[in-house]
Amino acid sequence: MAPKHIKYVERDGCVPSELINFTTPMKQKSISLIYNVCEYSELNEQDRHLIDEAKQATQRSYAPYSKFHVGAALLMDNGEIVTGSNQENAAFSSGTCAERSACFYAAAQYPGVPIRKIAIAAWTRLHHSAEDADELCFQGKPISPCGPCRQALLEYEALYGPIEVLLYGRDEVYILPSVSSLMPLSFTEF
Ligand SMILES: [Zn+2]
Numbered sequence: 001m002a003p004k005h006i007k008y009v010e011r012d013g014c015v016p017s018e019l020i021n022f023t024t025p026m027k028q029k030s031i032s033l034i035y036n037v038c039e040y041s042e043l044n045e046q047d048r049h050l051i052d053e054a055k056q057a058t059q060r061s062y063a064p065y066s067k068f069h070v071g072a073a074l075l076m077d078n079g080e081i082v083t084g085s086n087q088e089n090a091a092f093s094s095g096t097c098a099e100r101s102a103c104f105y106a107a108a109q110y111p112g113v114p115i116r117k118i119a120i121a122a123w124t125r126l127h128h129s130a131e132d133a134d135e136l137c138f139q140g141k142p143i144s145p146c147g148p149c150r151q152a153l154l155e156y157e158a159l160y161g162p163i164e165v166l167l168y169g170r171d172e173v174y175i176l177p178s179v180s181s182l183m184p185l186s187f188t189e190f
């Protein structure tokens with residue numbers, strides 16, 4: 001079956017206002033993502049340490065509303081590790097995510113220093129009691145950054161080169177080669 005496409009049609013130079021379906025042949029492109037999956041124990045010492053820092057950063061999050069505690073740890077090109085955690089606010093949009101708190105803090109502390117890696121970990125109290133072992137509170141599957149955090153990280157990647165992404169889960173860790181791999185067709189040219 002020929003793929004269906006939707007085309008916007010302009011009238012008299014006005015804002016596109018009408019949708020029509022048509023089945024004429026059209027060039028197609030695909031975008032694929034290849035990433036590595038392993039267990040925490042299979043990582044090298046540097047990556048395990050960065051994930052440990054992200055996990056510790058979750059303890060410094062302020063998440064009274066979502067109960068979802070996220071930590072991010074950045075490995076800077078100068079060897080420093082910068083961490084961040086989600087900081088919520090009663091006026092919800094005033095808060096920010098762990099990834100953005102980390103990368104903005106890094107840029108403020110080390111202007112011009114590239115970020116080489118980011119590790120992200122998260123846990124929630126929603127499904128666990130305070131008596132649970134800490135490790136069991138962490139997400140089994142990795143979580144990935146929200147759209148605005150991807151955009152924010154992408155800005156530094158565009159400036160300084162690829163940022164490897166380590167997404168921690170108790171069951172498995174995802175390793176992505178760059179932030180841009182998480183955000184194809186991104187807004188990077190302006
Ligand atoms: Zn975010």
